[in-house]
Amino acid sequence: MAYVNSTPLARKGLADRLAVLRDIVLTAIAQRRTYARTVAELNALTDRELSDLGISRISIPEIAREAAYGK
Structure with missing residues (x-):
């Protein structure tokens, strides 16, 4: 019997990693603003x-x- 494994590659390109980092930073900024405003x-x-x-x-x-970060 043959098996096929179709998992995505664990490696991501530089652009993907930078996009994830950008999202993390933007989320942190938004949370900090919510905290300060509250x-x-x-x-x-x-x-x-x-x-x-x-x-x-x-x-x-x-x-x-x-309010900013959840419980």
């Missing part, structure tokens, strides 16, 4: 507004991290 928006709220939302100032970085 921190800025939450810090702009008053203590009363944060309390209404059930958020304390100490938890703002954690909330922003979850």
